[in-house]
Amino acid sequence: MNLAHAADLLLATIAVTYACASAAYFARLVGRSGGLASVGKPLLAVAASLHLGHFFLVATVVRACPVQGIHEATSFTGAAAAWLFLGASTFRRSSDARLEVVGAFIAPFALASVLAARFIGLGDPPAQVRSAILPIHVTAVLLAVALFTVASALAATYLLQEKQLKKKKIGGLLQRLPPLDVLDRASHRFLLAGFPLLTIGIVTGLVWIGRVGSEGSGIRQILTYAAWFLFAGVLFMRSAGGWRGRRAAWGTLLGFGCAVLVFLVYLARPGQARPQPGARSVIEPAGVIAPGAQG
Amino acid sequence: MSGRVIPMDSRASQPAPRASKADALEPIVVGVSFRSASVAVRERVAVAHEERAELLRILRETNACHEAMLVSTCNRVEVYGVGADAYRAIEHVAAVFASRVPGEDLRPHFYERKGRDAIHHMFRVASSLDSLVVGEPQILGQLKEAYEAAVNEESVNGTLGRIMHRAFHVAKRVRSETALGAGQVSVASVAVDLAKKIYSDLSGREVLLLGAGEIAESAARSLKAAGANRLLIANRSFDRAENLAKQIEGAQARSLGELPTLLEHADVVLVSTGSPGFVVTRELAAAAMKHRRGRPLFFVDVAVPRNVDPRVHDLDNCYRYDVDDLEQIVSEGMSLRKGEAEAAERLVLEELEAYLAWARQAEVTPTIVALRAHVRGTLAAELEKTLSGKLKHLAEDDRKALGVMLDAAVNKLLHAPTRALKGATEDPDGIHVVSSVRKLFGLPDALAEVDQAQNDGAPGIPAKESRH
Numbered sequence: 131m132n133l134a135h136a137a138d139l140l141l142a143t144i145a146v147t148y149a150c151a152s153a154a155y156f157a158r159l160v161g162r163s164g165g166l167a168s169v170g171k172p173l174l175a176v177a178a179s180l181h182l183g184h185f186f187l188v189a190t191v192v193r194a195c196p197v198q199g200i201h202e203a204t205s206f207t208g209a210a211a212a213w214l215f216l217g218a219s220t221f222r223r224s225s226d227a228r229l230e231v232v233g234a235f236i237a238p239f240a241l242a243s244v245l246a247a248r249f250i251g252l253g254d255p256p257a258q259v260r261s262a263i264l265p266i267h268v269t270a271v272l273l274a275v276a277l278f279t280v281a282s283a284l285a286a287t288y289l290l291q292e293k294q295l296k297k298k299k300i301g302g303l304l305q306r307l308p309p310l311d312v313l314d315r316a317s318h319r320f321l322l323a324g325f326p327l328l329t330i331g332i333v334t335g336l337v338w339i340g341r342v343g344s345e346g347s348g349i350r351q352i353l354t355y356a357a358w359f360l361f362a363g364v365l366f367m368r369s370a371g372g373w374r375g376r377r378a379a380w381g382t383l384l385g386f387g388c389a390v391l392v393f394l395v396y397l398a399r400p401g402q403a404r405p406q407p408g409a410r411s412v413i414e415p416a417g418v419i420a421p422g423a424q425g
Numbered sequence: 426m427s428g429r430v431i432p433m434d435s436r437a438s439q440p441a442p443r444a445s446k447a448d449a450l451e452p453i454v455v456g457v458s459f460r461s462a463s464v465a466v467r468e469r470v471a472v473a474h475e476e477r478a479e480l481l482r483i484l485r486e487t488n489a490c491h492e493a494m495l496v497s498t499c500n501r502v503e504v505y506g507v508g509a510d511a512y513r514a515i516e517h518v519a520a521v522f523a524s525r526v527p528g529e530d531l532r533p534h535f536y537e538r539k540g541r542d543a544i545h546h547m548f549r550v551a552s553s554l555d556s557l558v559v560g561e562p563q564i565l566g567q568l569k570e571a572y573e574a575a576v577n578e579e580s581v582n583g584t585l586g587r588i589m590h591r592a593f594h595v596a597k598r599v600r601s602e603t604a605l606g607a608g609q610v611s612v613a614s615v616a617v618d619l620a621k622k623i624y625s626d627l628s629g630r631e632v633l634l635l636g637a638g639e640i641a642e643s644a645a646r647s648l649k650a651a652g653a654n655r656l657l658i659a660n661r662s663f664d665r666a667e668n669l670a671k672q673i674e675g676a677q678a679r680s681l682g683e684l685p686t687l688l689e690h691a692d693v694v695l696v697s698t699g700s701p702g703f704v705v706t707r708e709l710a711a712a713a714m715k716h717r718r719g720r721p722l723f724f725v726d727v728a729v730p731r732n733v734d735p736r737v738h739d740l741d742n743c744y745r746y747d748v749d750d751l752e753q754i755v756s757e758g759m760s761l762r763k764g765e766a767e768a769a770e771r772l773v774l775e776e777l778e779a780y781l782a783w784a785r786q787a788e789v790t791p792t793i794v795a796l797r798a799h800v801r802g803t804l805a806a807e808l809e810k811t812l813s814g815k816l817k818h819l820a821e822d823d824r825k826a827l828g829v830m831l832d833a834a835v836n837k838l839l840h841a842p843t844r845a846l847k848g849a850t851e852d853p854d855g856i857h858v859v860s861s862v863r864k865l866f867g868l869p870d871a872l873a874e875v876d877q878a879q880n881d882g883a884p885g886i887p888a889k890e891s892r893h
Contacts, residue, residue: 291622294622295619295622295623295744296738296744298746298750300619300750304622308625309621309622309623309624309625310622310623310624310721311623311624311625311721312625368719371718372717372718372719372720373719374718374719374720374721374742375719375721375741375742376741376742377741378719
């Protein structure tokens with residue numbers, strides 16, 4: 131078995147574990163108890179650990195920066211979101227035990243990030259420019275998006291719970307989901323944590339573009355700014371205009387949607403021929419990125 | 426529910442202007458409840474406390490209803506009555522209700538019960554088996570209050586009074602012998618549950634109580650017990666608000682005039698005023714929301730007529746639930762308590778049969794006593810007349826012998842009728858035997874004498890009434 135196949139096998143295992151975690155959280159969301167419904171968290175922890183192990187392998191065995199290419203970055207975002215959520219749901223206050231069900235949004239996202247990284251688009255063109263700014267840019271953006279992922283999962287749960295209360299559906303779902311204020315507050319906190327990172331990411335991205343002398347992809351930049359303005363708007367309106375609850379949740383989801391689109395556009399952008407499976411992870415550590423490829 | 430009619434008293438067929446011992450009185454129930462009508466209908470027939478005395482007077486104005494009491498809660502508006510002719514009584518009550526809502530036919534929303542079914546209904550209502558939230562304890566208090574109000578208006582005596590006392594007794598048994606009321610979902614606890622879906626932690630929250638309805642008050646107490654540390658009470662009458670505030674630790678009275686400001690700060694608003702219109706309009710709530718900077722506001726409107734505009738629910742971060750909305754929560758908890766409810770239903774039926782048997786017994790025993798007194802008295806009088814006339818010469822021993830003979834003859838003569846009457850207590854239709862005997866022997870006069878003794882032994886009447 132060569133390295134490429136081993137890497138693919140590991141990714142397949144990670145994907146299957148994420149899928150099982152998604153099913154478990156979903157079972158919990160629809161009111162099952164015991165069995166599958168009780169193992170969502172352990173499964174997600176296993177999947178996220180394997181996922182992290184994957185990056186570790188890439189970094190140590192292959193000796194490549196695990197987040198330099200967009201595919202790895204996408205995959206890394208999923209792992210980071212899973213870890214953030216696991217951390218948040220472990221160090222929660224006891225009254226927020228029902229936050230666990232938010233995993234029904236997080237686990238599928240992590241799965242999607244692995245699948246998207248593996249199956250969408252072409253490989254990274256060889257990097258051409260060395261810079262210290264690039265890792266800062268990538269790390270900031272990835273962490274920001276991971277935080278927004280959790281914020282959006284909480285916002286989606288908020289909207290689900292709010293719908294129950296507005297439609298007066300006093301059923302099991304209402305009982306299983308956390309109270310509105312917990313969801314609203316938690317979503318806001320994750321958004322608040324992610325926003326400065328996104329700002330740093332955009333600023334470093336602009337610096338990078340300036341350095342390599344490229345204007346970057348138009349649509350990608352427009353979507354990035356749209357996401358930034360949406361998040362900024364949500365945060366500003368919340369503190370200045372008392373925007374809470376439904377509007378803030380929709381704003382968060384829209385901003386997140388833009389961020390996801392940036393990734394999708396990036397993943398699917400026309401580029402050079404995609405490397406062999408597994409070999410994708412092997413990025414020239416001292417590689418120079420093509421103008422316009424990053425930003 | 427249609428059922429056999431068992432006259433509770435069939436001594437005479439002539440109705441009298443007021444209930445007398447000779448009336449054949451049959452219990453009836455006419456009303457609307459959450460089962461038959463929406464809150465929009467209920468609020469139109471609801472009767473305010475101030476109107477109650479007048480309505481009770483109107484109900485007994487004709488001789489159709491000899492006794493009447495009125496139960497008006499957020500879930501039901503019902504008249505319990507007794508009349509010599511059940512159909513006439515029902516028609517009369519329905520007509521009184523219809524006159525309250527002119528130009529609108531609410532009749533399809535009303536249900537009617539008579540005889541056995543009426544008593545069964547009263548027992549079930551008292552036991553909280555017919556409640557929106559089955560097993561909730563408030564209804565018994567409301568029923569006792571309605572009963573006392575009717576007693577004060579002198580519109581309840583004999584028959585209805587006995588049934589109500591028995592109903593209170595049944596409710597007490599249901600509560601102590603089944604778990605129907607244990608770990609109970611009450612309207613109050615449902616309100617607390619919903620509040621906890623909006624606010625994870627009720628501590629530090631402010632509860633505003635508008636009006637002084639019993640359910641809203643108990644919900645306010647529950648919210649306070651769940652951690653809400655500020656309770657403001659506003660009422661049209663500031664004194665009343667202040668009195669209530671004194672009874673609840675940490676509560677403060679406010680004037681209803683401050684409502685716009687109060688809404689800006691409160692987190693949960695419990696509304697139960699007697700106002701016929703909206704106390705909280707959409708505009709008022711919208712204005713308050715502007716100042717709340719997105720903080721959610723939860724209205725629990727347990728008033729009938731409703732006091733919070735339903736459109737308030739459409740406002741962002743505003744939630745409004747009324748009594749009808751609580752029904753869903755009930756059905757949620759229903760399956761858990763189904764077994765208990767079934768046990769309670771059995772208990773109610775058992776008590777119903779016991780009461781009906783007692784009611785028959787209450788007819789039979791005085792009839793037997795009266796029959797014996799009547800026959801023996803007639804013969805003794807005739808014998809006395811003869812002994813002081815034609816048979817004046819008889820010696821003391823002979824007179825005694827004649828007396829013994831007379832007693833033996835009375836015993837033998839009445840043996841079969843007495844057995845038939847005693848058998849009637851076991852037979853649901855036995856009451857016809859009783860009324861036949863009364864008619865054949867012309868007994869009403871003799872009955873009047875034994876009646877008082879009977880009433881004293883009525884079941885379910887506590888020596889001293891316990892107030893709820």
